Amino acid sequence: MTQVVLFNIFNGLIVGAFYALMALGLSLILNLSGVINFAHGGFLALGAYLAYTLIPYVGFWGALIVAPLLTAALGLVIERVLIRPLYGGDPLYGLLLTFGLAYIFEDVTRFIWGAQSLPFQLPAWLTTSLSSQFFFVTGYRVFMIVVVVAAVGALFAALNYTRLGMRIRAGTRDLDTVSTLGVNVRVLRSLNFGIGIYMAGLAGVLAAGLLGLSPTIGANLIMPSFVAIIVGGLGSLLGTLIGGLMIGVASGLAAVYFPSATEAVIYVMMGLVLLFRPRGLLGEEGRLH
Amino acid sequence: MNGLRGHRLNVAVGIILLFMPFWMGAIGGYTELASRILVMGLAAMSLNFLLGFTGVLSFGHAAYFGLGAYGAAMAIKYLGAGTMPAIALGMLVATLAAMVIGALIVRRRGVYFAMVTIAFGQVFYFLAFRWNSVTGGDDGLTGWHRAPIDFGVATLDIFGSDKAFYYFALVIFGVCVAAMALLLSSPFGRTLIAIRENERRARFLGVPIEFHIWLSFVVSCLFVSVAGALYALLNNFTDPRALRFDLSGNLVIMAVLGGMRSFWGPLIGAAIFVALQDFVSSRTENWMSVIGLVFVLVVRFFPRGVLGMLRNAAKA
Numbered sequence: 001m002t003q004v005v006l007f008n009i010f011n012g013l014i015v016g017a018f019y020a021l022m023a024l025g026l027s028l029i030l031n032l033s034g035v036i037n038f039a040h041g042g043f044l045a046l047g048a049y050l051a052y053t054l055i056p057y058v059g060f061w062g063a064l065i066v067a068p069l070l071t072a073a074l075g076l077v078i079e080r081v082l083i084r085p086l087y088g089g090d091p092l093y094g095l096l097l098t099f100g101l102a103y104i105f106e107d108v109t110r111f112i113w114g115a116q117s118l119p120f121q122l123p124a125w126l127t128t129s130l131s132s133q134f135f136f137v138t139g140y141r142v143f144m145i146v147v148v149v150a151a152v153g154a155l156f157a158a159l160n161y162t163r164l165g166m167r168i169r170a171g172t173r174d175l176d177t178v179s180t181l182g183v184n185v186r187v188l189r190s191l192n193f194g195i196g197i198y199m200a201g202l203a204g205v206l207a208a209g210l211l212g213l214s215p216t217i218g219a220n221l222i223m224p225s226f227v228a229i230i231v232g233g234l235g236s237l238l239g240t241l242i243g244g245l246m247i248g249v250a251s252g253l254a255a256v257y258f259p260s261a262t263e264a265v266i267y268v269m270m271g272l273v274l275l276f277r278p279r280g281l282l283g284e285e286g287r288l289h
Numbered sequence: 290m291n292g293l294r295g296h297r298l299n300v301a302v303g304i305i306l307l308f309m310p311f312w313m314g315a316i317g318g319y320t321e322l323a324s325r326i327l328v329m330g331l332a333a334m335s336l337n338f339l340l341g342f343t344g345v346l347s348f349g350h351a352a353y354f355g356l357g358a359y360g361a362a363m364a365i366k367y368l369g370a371g372t373m374p375a376i377a378l379g380m381l382v383a384t385l386a387a388m389v390i391g392a393l394i395v396r397r398r399g400v401y402f403a404m405v406t407i408a409f410g411q412v413f414y415f416l417a418f419r420w421n422s423v424t425g426g427d428d429g430l431t432g433w434h435r436a437p438i439d440f441g442v443a444t445l446d447i448f449g450s451d452k453a454f455y456y457f458a459l460v461i462f463g464v465c466v467a468a469m470a471l472l473l474s475s476p477f478g479r480t481l482i483a484i485r486e487n488e489r490r491a492r493f494l495g496v497p498i499e500f501h502i503w504l505s506f507v508v509s510c511l512f513v514s515v516a517g518a519l520y521a522l523l524n525n526f527t528d529p530r531a532l533r534f535d536l537s538g539n540l541v542i543m544a545v546l547g548g549m550r551s552f553w554g555p556l557i558g559a560a561i562f563v564a565l566q567d568f569v570s571s572r573t574e575n576w577m578s579v580i581g582l583v584f585v586l587v588v589r590f591f592p593r594g595v596l597g598m599l600r601n602a603a604k605a
Contacts, residue, residue: 097588099541104582111575
């Protein structure tokens with residue numbers, strides 16, 4: 001029994017890491033630009049499928065590097081052409097536009113790569129189990145955790161110690177002042193959007209290795225990411241990270257004790273958070289209500 | 290803005306709806322499509338009570354639509370309820386849910402409100418999806434159908450005749466729409482519009498904002514659940530897709546497409562959207578891209594919707 005529980009906690013942490021990667025990207029964009037990027041799951045799926053297509057040419061490692069970058073590049077184009085004109089307007093329109101984009105992404109993915117699930121080739125050494133007792137600790141799962149920790153660490157370091165990161169954080173608080181101080185806010189928003197989409201692409205490649213490929217892979221991961229942001233608190237990236245891990249573990253545990261509540265449990269958590277701490281665990285009062 | 294002011298428009302809409310099953314065939318449609326437009330129109334207009342007239346961005350109305358649908362379907366399947374009691378039960382379930390969830394989210398605004406409503410909407414989707422033994426799970430709830438309504442003196446065979454069902458739905462549509470129009474022209478409705486226009490000022494005037502938004506949310510969900518119940522009756526079937534977030538998004542785009550500042554706008558948007566969806570999905574597998582494109586085009590080029598544009602053209 002302990003092994004089953006440990007297995008599910010471990011699994012939950014991994015799923016939570018996905019949610020966190022997704023949700024961090026969503027959070028970045030939401031905090032700076034006020035746009036809920038509903039197409040985030042579409043970008044994730046695109047990253048996954050690009051990696052699938054690239055692996056025969058550049059190998060797994062190449063794909064891990066190139067696919068998220070290509071996804072981010074497409075993100076930059078879409079931001080420039082479709083999303084930029086909506087900044088500062090009614091949030092309704094950003095939501096609707098990205099909602100439509102999500103439809104298009106899913107459909108195009110299905111059109112190009114087919115509706116069936118596709119197998120995703122991993123290097124052999126990543127698929128072996130590392131421990132005979134804890135069979136679930138495969139090389140790939142450990143590898144994933146390492147990549148996620150590295151990516152999240154790099155993101156937080158960049159936000160805290162680079163000029164761009166400081167500007168993003170400052171812009172999150174008061175974009176007008178940042179603009180007045182001579183920072184090109186358009187470029188700042190674009191780069192920030194690109195970083196967010198990069199995280200989605202990276203999550204996509206990692207998710208493909210764990211869950212396999214299907215056109216709806218992104219749609220299934222986006223709702224929990226919203227929950228992660230709300231539980232963690234709007235405006236707090238650290239909160240988003242913790243929120244993602246928490247709901248991952250919670251659904252992992254629910255899978256042991258109440259299998260039919262595996263998905264529902266995270267919404268119950270969200271309800272409780274809204275009831276007892278409406279701004280979320282680490283959210284700041286008075287921002288982005 | 291007000292449903293009671295533009296009398297000529299009201300009469301025109303009434304006449305068009307009254308004869309829809311007859312002219313629908315002439316332009317290549319069918320009676321069931323007319324009923325679907327009516328039902329989705331009611332749903333979009335109900336959503337717009339909150340979205341357009343209170344200024345609160347709800348992106349999770351599919352939940353209450355679906356609760357209405359499941360409530361009605363389960364009442365018929367498991368309780369052997371008649372048509373009207375089934376609709377009433379669907380309304381009851383959805384309204385209770387809206388009262389509880391509304392209380393949790395009523396302090397949130399803007400994007401935050403949107404996100405919370407989206408996320409909460411999914412609870413019921415997963416309930417319906419997972420609770421196989423009762424809801425039929427992913428396959429949906431089958432093995433029941435709507436029954437003719439017995440008025441004592443006469444029977445309306447809404448099961449055997451598509452047209453009879455259309456007119457049954459039209460009566461309910463009319464009652465709901467009239468109720469919403471009355472509410473909007475009442476002091477309560479005026480207060481909602483005041484909140485939409487300037488929440489802070491309304492608060493300074495002593496309006497209990499949270500209570501009004503909560504009540505508007507509940508009213509909106511109540512009417513959307515009627516549409517959901519009608520939808521289940523129309524199809525003699527319901528499945529988790531009636532609860533899923535894409536329906537929420539579709540309802541919002543219907544309202545925006547028609548014009549969310551006008552009373553009838555969402556009905557027009559629903560008519561365009563439903564007809565387009567029907568047309569495109571019968572011709573190409575890639576209908577999702579077309580629908581997605583509609584979202585993008587509406588946002589970029591027609592953010593004020595059809596009625597908003599007509600109104601601008603009339604002014605110019």
